[in-house]
Amino acid sequence: MASDSAATPVLNVSAVVKNYGARRVLDDVSFTVGPGERVALTGPSGSGKTTLLNCLGGVDRPDAGSISVRGTPVHTLDSVALARLRRLEIGTIFQFFHLLPTLTAAENIELPLQLINVPAPERAARVASALDRVGLTPRAAALPGQLSGGEQQRVAIARALVHRPGLILADEPTGNLDSANGANILALLRELSDETGTALVLVTHSEDAAAICHRRINLRDGRIVSGG
Amino acid sequence: MNVPVLSLLLRRFSLRHARLAPRATALLVGILALGVAVFVSIRLANRAAVSSFTHFTDTLTGQSDFIVQAPTGTLPESVLRELRTALGARPVQIIPVVEATAAQAQRPDEAAGFGRTSYTLLGVDLLSLANLASQSKVERGYFNQNQSQNPGQDLGTGGRAAQNGDAGADAFWRAYNAGPQVWVSAAFAPAVPKSLDLVLDERVRTLTVAGVIPTAKEAPRVPPTLLILDLPHLQELTGKVGRVDRVEFLIEPGPRAAERRDELKSILETLGGERWLVTTPGAQRESAETMTRAFRLNLTILSLIALLVGLYLIFQALDGAVVRRRTEIAILRSLGVEERAIQTAWLTEAAVLGLVGGALGVGLGWAGAQVAVRAVGQTVNALYYSSTVDAASLDPGEIALGLVVGLGASLIAGWWPARLAARTPPAQVLPRGVAPAAGGRWQRSFALGAVCVLLGVAFAQLPPLRLDGAGRFPLAGYAAAFFWIFGGGLMCGWLLPLLAHAARALGTVWAPGRVALSHLRRPSGRHRLSVAALHCAVGMAAGMAILVASFELTVRGWIERSLQADLYIASAGAQGASTANFISAAAADRLAAHPAVDAAARLTAARISLDGIPTLLTGTDLALMGARSDMPWIKAPDDPALWETARNARLALVSEAFSERFRKKAGDVLRVPTPAGLQTLTIAGIYADYGNERGSIMIDRAHLMQWLGDDRVTNVSLWLKPGSNADLLREELRKEYPGLAIFTNAKLRGEVLRIFRQTFAITYALEVIAVLVAVVGLALTLTSVLLDRREELTTLRALGFTRRELAGAAALEGGVVAGAAVAGGLTLSVALGWLLIYVINKQSFGWTLGFALPWGQLAALAAAVVGTGVAVSYLVGRWGADLPADREE
């Protein structure tokens, strides 16, 4: 699907600077992501990808510059507002899945809906459809430990999308999967992003992963060297 | 053992981790220290209480070789001459002693009550005391103390020396011939009072303080409550003219001491026959030790609870550390560090923790002992004998013991984690992301728990262990308690999923709830341990509360039945179990003859020794008791002859404690030594008496007076004529007899209950400490759990959980753990309460108690524990919410 940088970008990153001590990890990083747009963040190890992603998710704070998600400036929010922004607008997918080991697949997926106080009947319906969409309806009651890596990542994707955020931040979602499973996950991500119109920022090393994106931003030593 | 590797592991890893997490390390050391401290302080306090059974004469004479005492009552002075004649020219010092107790007089505005300073008055011949070898180092004699006013130092002024000398001689004779006067401990200095107002029997006597008890520099410290009088003065003051309480013997130094001692012993025994008992100070101290052994053992065991709870926590903390440092260990393993080195390093870490905690604990325990000693001392005073303990001291043995306990506890707790650490596979094969469940499989075994509980039930049926000197120790009872605590702890873990299930609705409406409950559905070993520790503490505390409540209920009932007279009168000198103060027969008669008095019951109590075991022989007017009093019977007497003085000379009642201690039932025959010879008595009935653990024999006073040759009275109970006002009469009598403690019925009941509660103060304190440790442990558990769940915290934050929600989840988790522990603990407490009341208490003290549940206290305890658990967990959760994402992963 073509990129459509319409009136409000989902994500607006402007002149972000981040230092760790004397070391400049991010240097004047600026870019925007429009609704439904998929952007791959690539670059060698230590180029600042993960730091940038953490800043985008509000887990880390930039030293200078601004980041806004759907017009809300991330870097100025207090922790409560940040948490609210995350639960409403952002879905996160991790390399190591990070499912809550004590919750079943369905419960993991349900959690974001609970956080935004979706009434129980609607929650059930949405969880069921999410499970169905990632093809795991039969494994709804399984605990993460009982799921394969690919299945776990599909639960994670479902959890990231179930509350219909505007933006998904994914950190090497296929990094811990074999190539067949990885391909499946990438396909699923693309389809869901297309279906829901959710923007996706994908940190990856993988060409396959980058390939599902509309655009690629290449970082080196904290600077955007291409695709900004 | 590869020492360099071990040292590397300790320096680079263990030490560094401790430094990186100073607060956690400090907390751990603190918990261990607290556990050790409680144990040490109770031990020191116990020891001080035992050693405070001072054989007071020791401070003056050094330790005597033998003591001669009447089986009950006093010895006539005529035995002294007889003894000297029998000993002939043998070089033996014979020291007659009169010992008495007296309380500081109450001020006119002071209400009657117990707890005023109680002194031990020791009467010895102060002149011949100088003949003892041990006194040769004393610089100043008894009768030469007040000469500082006209010192001999200025004798250089020629002929005036004579005049000075005259004044000095006068001072000697004045001091020597002065009326009753006391010498006090140097502890009074420099504010040595001019005089002391003391209650001796029913009179208040103002005794001049003649000076300070002279001692050699290296002599043992004179206890501050010891007062010394010249023998004839104390005899006169206590109505023992011509009588002595005991005679002590010191053989003179020189060759063949052992042989001469044996010879002395055999002469004393042969000469005495049934008239007296020959003992040694050592034997007397031993009997004091025996007397309180059960009480002290009980305290020691209670003091170990905090340590036990602490043990859980240390296990938990070390285990958590192993889990968190798993990657590090795995890397070390992949680098080729062998399993043994890792295990040793972890055990060493535990050992260091144990030693540091132990050392701190010893210090803390010593400080605590200064407080505990007072509580222990009060109980000992109230129940057993006069103790003068005011400070507990440490010695190298106690320090070593404290360190060993700390070390032992930490090694036991550290053993499993160290093994776990050693079994960590090398990094290459370490599966990522899945933390191993802490603890072994046995921790999750419901069956093992059930077996333990059943074992406990079996042990609860066993009889007590019999100690020397009629002491009993409910070993099986304690074993049962242990099994119940352990088994209950195991089973309690199973409450977590049940509670989580019960609260599952909460999970559907509140996201943090879902997260929290999900952890409890399949609780980790850590959760189980925390529940077990808290369960143990709550169970013991609530169990003790049940015991005390039951005891109190029973004592109240007993008081109501046995205290029915309107006024109770005793010498105000009586302050505890051991004090022996009397009312003269004349005063008792005057009290009984008061126009407002309808009837008066006199009671006389004499200490006796039955088969070498101390107990009490009391005499009362049985006819009056039968008519007026509602005795709380355990086994009511059938024989009506008991109530008639003419027919009850061979009958006795015994208290339940006596029956238990001496294993005598109704119908059994007692052989009681008295100054009038051996008396054979048949037990007619058994009554409950919760005021005296040593037990007592009660006979008709008419016979007791005859046997003792003593008509003094220990206390008098007055029934008033209808229309008389007890309070007014009390005021009247108090004015007339300032040396008497006069209680109205209500006041005495209150006083008895107060003493009763005071006796349990220390046990309460120990329980509260255990509960506190357990709550701190809960916080530690959650901290550890949250540290294990860093990843999860990151995820939850990524999902949009706020700090408050994360803290809420932790609070719920902690709350459910506390709830499960409280539920299990309360169940345990009922079982322990039953055990304490019907097995342990009955076996150690011989008291039958009813069973009462102090609902209010239990509810308060439950609420407090759950509330504190929730609050503490919330705080830990807030802290956890701010944990930075684990960059290592």
Added chain:
Amino acid sequence: MTMKTLRRFSEVGTPLRGVRPRHRPRLGADRSESGPYLLLTFLIFALVLASSLRAQIPLTTAEGFAVPQPGKVFSFPRDHGSHPEFKLEWWYLTGHLYTEAAEGKNARRFGFQATFFRQAAPDKSTQLQLAHMALLDAATGKFLHQERLDRSGWDAAASTETLDVRQGPWSLRLTDPAAVAGAERIELRGGIQAEAALALTFVPAKPLVVFGENSVSRKGAAPTAASYYLTFSRLRAEGELTLGTEKFGVRGEAWMDHEISSSQLDTNQVGWDWVSIQFTDGRELMVYQLRTRGGGTDPASSLTWVDAAGKPGKRSFKWEVLDTWKSPETGAVYPVRIALATTDPATGAAVRYTLEPLARAQELAGSVGGIAYWEGACRVFDATGREVGSAYMELTGYAAGLKL
């Protein structure tokens, strides 16, 4: 002579003129500087009485104690016993003991002292008893001594019927009170802690000597200054002596004083020296000199011979110090080796005797009574160096004070 020495001496008691002076118990168990005043009380009375000299002898002292009266007829055994109507009384035994010479071994020689004092409180409410025991092993020079102080009662008593004085495990008594004069048997039981034990029996070898004029021994100018003074100048001793773990059968000779008085003191005296000699020829000699302030000798000092029949007779004498010994315990310097020059009443010839102590360290440091003095066994040599007898010498008033 320092004032302190004076005071020390005064504590001990002022010599009783005309007879052998004896130290008396100081009351009170302490040995502090301030302790010794009791006996100084008597000093005051002495001063008062001395100032009101009267020829007539009063029946009692100002305190109400009896005063020795001339013409007193003694009756025995009653007068061997206690006289509580008098303020002071003592029984004083010293002697020399020998073991049997076993084959290859010389006889062992011992000196002993056993003293019982009685003193009444000024108000006569109490009697106190002080006793001293000492034993010297001449072979080793080992000197043991012990003191006891007790109030009279169950553990200290003196009979008023006969000689029967007890204090703690120590006793001195007539075994058969009915025995006629000259046939008395006196038994002493005592010891020094458990280090030594004495079980001795004494039989008079010569009749009892009553010193003084007309039964009264005058002690000074004051009319109350007098005593009854009864002495067995030679007793045959026999019995058993235990020293450490060794037991010896012993025989020997002893001297026993019994003196009764009600206090008489003189401020001018600082101490006295006293010697009793038992000569091998069956005679005895008793001498004392009273040392006055400023280093002089009181004229009341005297020397008395007791002839073989027991008859006393006075002679003049000269006392010469040959050597001194300093006590390491009290610091006192005692003239422990002396020479006595006098006239032998049998021959009228001038004689000079030298007294050699069997050991120099024979000081009783006064652990209970507070008075340090030297009381020691001596050998007696004549001018030719021949050993002519045994002696006991008492040296008082030399201790400046006790080292504490």
